[in-house]
Amino acid sequence: MERLTKTYSDGTHGAADNLPCGENSYAYKGLLLEALGKYEDLEEQGRLLRLPCKVGDAVYVVTSPFNVFDDIEYDENMKDEVYESYVSSVSFYESGEQYRIYxxxxxxxxxxxxxxxxxxxxxxxxxxxxxxxxxxxxxxxxGE
Structure with a gap:
């Protein structure tokens, strides 16, 4: 789908520069409504995803050292820690999505x-x- 809008440095939006009509024209408003309708249809069909992050993003995981280091033995007294990590992939299955994190x-x-x-x-x-x-x-x- 061709981009219909652009974002200005102040965060506001306007018409993309490559459109054959002005942003106040009925033709532009029609294009916007058509695009919005397609996105709404996809969302209703469960085909539009809104992910909390993308592959490559830094994330911070609260977990046991046992889950992070390959050569460490499990100890039930291990305390959880915060690990800086990154998302390496997102996979989608019938049962739901999975984020693989390193x-x-x-x-x-x-x-x-x-x-x-x-x-x-x-x-x-x-x-x-x-x-x-x-x-x-x-x-x-x-407190326990």
């Missing part, structure tokens, strides 16, 4: 697949959010 410290696959529902629980887009969640988890374990 730890930057080891460049190894973190021993779990993640789903979109894990964002905000164990996977975060900002280190501060991950550290706040880890602190919350530690405090809730202390």
């Amino acid at each position: 730890a930057k410290a080891t460049n190894h696959f973190i021993g779990a697949y993640f789903r979109e529902c894990d964002f905000g629980k164990t996977v975060f887009l900002a280190r501060e959010e991950a550290e706040a969640k880890l602190k919350e988890m530690e405090e809730s374990h202390e």
